[in-house]
Ligand code: SF4
């Protein structure tokens with residue numbers, strides 16, 4: 001989530017089940033360590049924050065509250081990629097062609 005299009009959408013932060021957090025992500029953003037919740041699955045390379053009600057706990061009305069230090073998994077999503085459009089499709093929003101990206 002990075003610009004007006006993302007703020008109007010929020011699809012990849014609102015409507016997901018989990019956020020993957022690795023040790024590297026925690027070094028960059030220590031607040032992620034405090035978000036581990038009961039039932040969180042251990043993975044070989046980190047763990048998952050379970051998003052209660054399918055909304056990431058770091059999502060605010062102004063966008064991602066840890067945007068500059070967000071996890072790698074969040075950084076990997078680019079407007080118009082398959083994860084983005086899957087999220088937008090789930091919300092009934094128009095899909096983005098890669099060429100339309102304003103990033
Ligand atoms: S789903 Fe796409 S447009 Fe929506 S917030 Fe995520 S990256 Fe932005």
Ligand code: SF4
Pocket residue numbers: 001012013019056057058059060063064065066067070071074
């Ligand atoms: S950490 Fe930020 S970018 Fe990642 S899912 Fe949560 S609100 Fe979205």
